[in-house]
Amino acid sequence: MSALTTERAGTQRLRLGRDFSKLWWSAAVSSLGDGATIAASPLLASRLTSDPLLIGAASVAFTAPFVLFGIPAGLVGDRVDIRKMMVRVDVTRALVLATLTAGILGGWGGLPLLYGCMFLLGTGEVLSRNAAQVLVPFITPQDGLSVANARIMGVQEAGTGFIGPLLGALIFGVAVALPFGVDGASFLCSAALISRIRRTRPIERGPAGASVLSEMMAGAKWLFSHRLMRSLALVSCVINLAGNAMLAVLVVYSGKVLHLGAFGYGVLLACQALGAVLAARFAPALSQRLGREGALVATAVLITVSETVLAAVPSAYAAGAALMIFACGTVTWNVVVVVLRQTLVPQHLLGRANSVYRLVAWGGLPVGAAVGGLVAAAVGTRAVFGAGAVVMAVVAVALLVGARHRWITRAEQSASLAQPN
Template identity: 70%
Template sequence: MSAATTAARATRTRPRLSPDFLRLWWADGISAIGDGVTIAAAPLLATRLTDDPRLIVAASVAFTAPFVLFGIPAGLLVDRLDLRRTMMWVNLARAGLLAVLAAGIVGGWAGLPLLYFSMFLLGTGDVFCRNAAQVLVPSITPREDLAVANARIMATQEAGAGFVGPLVGALLFGVAVALPFGLDAVTFLCSAILLSRIRYRRPAATPTATAGLLSEMLVGAKWLWRHYLLRSLALLSCLINLAGSAMLAVLVVHSAEVLRLSPFGYGALLACQAVGAVLASRFAPMLARRLGREGALVATAVLIAISELVLAIAPIPYAAGVALALFSCGTVTWNVVVVVLRQTLVPTHLLGRANSVYRLISWGGLPIGAATGGFLAAAAGTPAVFGAGAAAMGVVAVALLLGARRHWISRVEQDVRPCTTVEDRAKEER
């Protein structure tokens, strides 16, 4: 093989990630660190204000409730608005909100109501930004590099929100309770500045005179519900999120009462998730190629089930750290496979709305899981929460195995075709 041929092949296989994607990647990574800081600090603040597991997990419920309440409206707005400007202003608003929360802590007037209110608004902003970012990525990234681009973003999110952020948040919380929230405000400000430098502007959809808001929202819902594969994956994602949300919501209680860890130990426990995330980001595309998308999804469900089971039966900090790494490895691999499927199977003009409906279904498990975990932990202890999660993931693994035997993903990918003409769009929206 000649040197020229080798160089040409290397050029074809090397990801061609644009400067705009790199700015988005950096903006997302910086805000992810801030998210991790708050993810560690908010439950710790709740434990300072109450010792009731139900009131502690209410902070997680407040953060995840907007995923259900505003999922579809967010998708509609994403299809209509300038994504760059939307994400920039949302991050500026979140920076201001966290500054108010930090000031309230310093002033001594920040209680559970302010914490719940702040987490609710932060979750609302997260719904819009995540939806917008997933629609923006395929617009600034070549189709053949989508798996790599999504894997990098997810790895950065997990490394920031799951490793660097929790460690920094737990350390700063020990120094001064308000510091973690002040730092998160700064990260959102930096993220907004980076987003303002993105040159690409995705044209906002022009509203039609005959289509109302409700009918436009229903277009994405009808399209997704008619798509058997994506509908099934959305329902399975709901079960995964329900089990994972319950686990993470009671982890701060489990850390203190069962594992006997300090606040910094809790932050270090959260940071173990980043190990699995980084491994998954590097090997998820390869795993999908080796096992096929069906096999990769089955493997992720098994990993998550094992992680929940280990937490339930092994009250040892090191075992809990390994379990969280396995959990993160499974969830990141799942997201890499499923997000690319949505980006390639859903028509571009419906991507925002279809994504929002998918998220409404899959993320609907987040607040339900957090609330259920709090009540179950109060009644039967935290190990019971993890045991129930392991059982739920066993059901998911069996469902995925049955789908894999029918090659349900491969058959759909063979039939997919681009929807580009006006006639095609009219058929998709009917």
């Protein structure tokens, strides 16, 4: 039996507990609704305008809170009951989507309402995603972190990129407002599931007399003093910039270059999700086989290949294959780096350091969406993909240099030696 098969069999036997099952189901349900919105929001924007820049602005509005509220979200996660906060965020997002649904049905759902609702949904995403990653180590066994994170990412990608977009594209044709109503209902179901989780992270109080600013900056100080985490955050930012530039103009590329309709665009997103689900299934075993350094190099190569195919081959079949490859790379990257954060960051700083990392990494999302829209409007969508391929090739070379110096292995060894006996 091969090492890969042995590792896979071990992950199948691993039991992660009932609390994790509830978190997993909440992610599954809400991701299904999110997928419908992901497909429907650019379609709605494209009905309201033909300007690629204005269509991409919906993605900018959704991702801008990642930059604006990333650090405060980490402090909130370290100082409040995470479970209760996640419930309240989900209920609030359901109300936001109800407003957008009513606006579309009432005829006053234009671009300003879409941008505003996407901004609020992005704010909720910052709070909820950061809290969920902090919660996972407290409700699952230590040796199950890689599998637990992979399973959550897998179901999120299945919902947001496969089943949800197909559903969203189909029901958008039936009623424009329906995908957003479905997403709102999914958040209510998610809130009910999370409220039933028994364990949560203990609430920790800050040092007496410490200011809010100093507490927020504590996570930033730790992260930027840690060479590995600092480097991975910056590389993640570059990957997100290149990837989101591609995704922001994908709806334009599918319509104007590939001549696909709404359903065809949903199929492209489904191809991306299929690759993500496959990667989530095998990423823990692949990381074990190649080592963390090798797995990260492989992800950069996969993303480079995907961007190159999109730039060079204007075919719907090639685009579907490229998006599958792209998703395999991004999900494998996420599985590796999330576990590294959960194991290397001190627990009392996990929320804040995690949020600062995500602030740096997700900072590339709105920039990428804006740059993608500008380049597509000026030169064309295929130029966006070509530029992304060049950027990712440089990233792959940099990661290969780091792998040869065993940067992750040395960081894990240093953290192990720092633990008290």
